Amino acid sequence: MDYAATTPVAPEVLEAMAPYMTEHFGNPSSIHSFGREAKQTLEKARETIATLLEARPEEIVFTSGGSESSNLAIKGCAEAYSRKGRHIITTSVEHHASLDAVKHLSKNGFEATYLPVDRDGLVDLNALKNALRDDTILVSVIHANNEVGTIQPVKEIVEIAHEKGALVHVDSVQVVGSLPVSVRDLDIDLMSMSAHKFYGPKGMGGLYVKRGVRILPLIHGGPHEKKLRAGTQNVAGAVGMAKALELAVERMGDEVPRLTGLRDKMIEEITSRIDHVRLNGHRIKRLPNNVNVSVEYVEGEAMLLNLDLKGIAVSSGSACSSGSLEPSHVLMAMGIPYEIAHGSLRFTLGRSTTEADVEYVVSSLADIVAKLREMSPLYPSGPCKCKD
Numbered sequence: 001m002d003y004a005a006t007t008p009v010a011p012e013v014l015e016a017m018a019p020y021m022t023e024h025f026g027n028p029s030s031i032h033s034f035g036r037e038a039k040q041t042l043e044k045a046r047e048t049i050a051t052l053l054e055a056r057p058e059e060i061v062f063t064s065g066g067s068e069s070s071n072l073a074i075k076g077c078a079e080a081y082s083r084k085g086r087h088i089i090t091t092s093v094e095h096h097a098s099l100d101a102v103k104h105l106s107k108n109g110f111e112a113t114y115l116p117v118d119r120d121g122l123v124d125l126n127a128l129k130n131a132l133r134d135d136t137i138l139v140s141v142i143h144a145n146n147e148v149g150t151i152q153p154v155k156e157i158v159e160i161a162h163e164k165g166a167l168v169h170v171d172s173v174q175v176v177g178s179l180p181v182s183v184r185d186l187d188i189d190l191m192s193m194s195a196h197k198f199y200g201p202k203g204m205g206g207l208y209v210k211r212g213v214r215i216l217p218l219i220h221g222g223p224h225e226k227k228l229r230a231g232t233q234n235v236a237g238a239v240g241m242a243k244a245l246e247l248a249v250e251r252m253g254d255e256v257p258r259l260t261g262l263r264d265k266m267i268e269e270i271t272s273r274i275d276h277v278r279l280n281g282h283r284i285k286r287l288p289n290n291v292n293v294s295v296e297y298v299e300g301e302a303m304l305l306n307l308d309l310k311g312i313a314v315s316s317g318s319a320c321s322s323g324s325l326e327p328s329h330v331l332m333a334m335g336i337p338y339e340i341a342h343g344s345l346r347f348t349l350g351r352s353t354t355e356a357d358v359e360y361v362v363s364s365l366a367d368i369v370a371k372l373r374e375m376s377p378l379y380p381s382g383p384c385k386c387k388d
């Protein structure tokens with residue numbers, strides 16, 4: 001129930017990768033035949049990924065994952081266009097990789113505007129129109145939120161930004177491999193993706209950089225990746241990422257409706273079997289595998305630990321913010337009251353999730369919530385033995 005955090009490597013992916021860690025271990029920068037073979041393999045993986053996203057192969061830069069891709073997009077673009085302007089627009093519901101990259105820039109001579117979102121987590125397009133200025137170089141938006149699953153109107157955002165001459169970076173880490181994505185159709189300029197979110201290996205990702213868009217590298221040191229990311233490429237990782245995306249796209253036609261059905265069943269069951277529960281995120285414009293709820297009068301961490309004892313892995317808030325007592329910045333930006341945000345849980349379904357799993361999770365959650373509420377002095381319809 002935590003597939004938004006990560007996924008296992010698919011058996012077919014592991015099988016495709018293995019030879020490139022053993023027999024075919026050449027360095028793609030070497031001139032000899034072992035190197036040339038590795039280079040060919042790397043470029044074939046790039047081509048596969050590009051084709052599946054309707055990009056050109058030369059528009060894909062391999063990175064170490066989503067965090068690096070977003071850092072490269074945001075900082076690399078800011079540095080390249082700093083003479084044109086120093087204003088960046090982003091949203092208040094970004095992943096920390098983007099948020100912290102923008103924060104870093106705003107401490108170093110750039111100015112940032114954080115767009116508000118509505119109760120469902122959707123970006124306010126009017127706020128975007130009003131925020132755009134002549135010196136705005138970049139609009140960076142999370143495509144679908146990793147915590148609440150809300151999918152942003154990327155096409156509209158791109159149209160509005162382009163009209164004002166600003167570039168658009170999209171953090172599509174939760175979307176690539178989950179839903180069909182065409183960079184051509186969306187007309188975005190930069191797009192982050194990460195293999196371990198779609199049954200590929202960890203530490204492997206990519207950044208789409210539209211032809212003609214300039215960025216400067218974060219890592220210097222050689223001609224690799226068209227000088228945008230120095231270092232010997234992860235050939236096996238690239239092969240794995242390409243295979244994983246291929247499988248994901250192949251299965252999407254069946255998997256999207258299957259997951260959507262399980263998701264909707266789970267939302268329906270949780271909200272009908274447990275009182276004082278609300279769904280977070282947009283009901284329809286939502287990732288097919290995301291269920292995020294706030295359960296009033298109960299702590300998220302307490303539910304998480306009790307679920308864990310039953311063998312169920314979930315997130316409270318986001319993986320990065322659990323462990324701290326601060327409620328998630330995403331839920332706060334959506335205007336969810338502090339105490340209610342504290343009782344939030346994220347369930348994210350995956351390839352192996354069955355209807356029986358959903359039933360087990362819902363009944364376990366119902367039991368746990370009932371037990372915890374019995375101990376809660378705040379729960380209004382509790383046993384209240386004290387009153388008589």
Ligand SMILES: *Cc1c(COP(=O)(O)O)cnc(C)c1O
Pocket residue numbers: 004005064065066067068095097142144145146171172173174194195196197203205
């Ligand atoms: C997981 C995730 C990232 C970070 O990707 P890594 O490959 O783990 O660095 C960035 N953005 C979103 C939306 C994510 O879900």
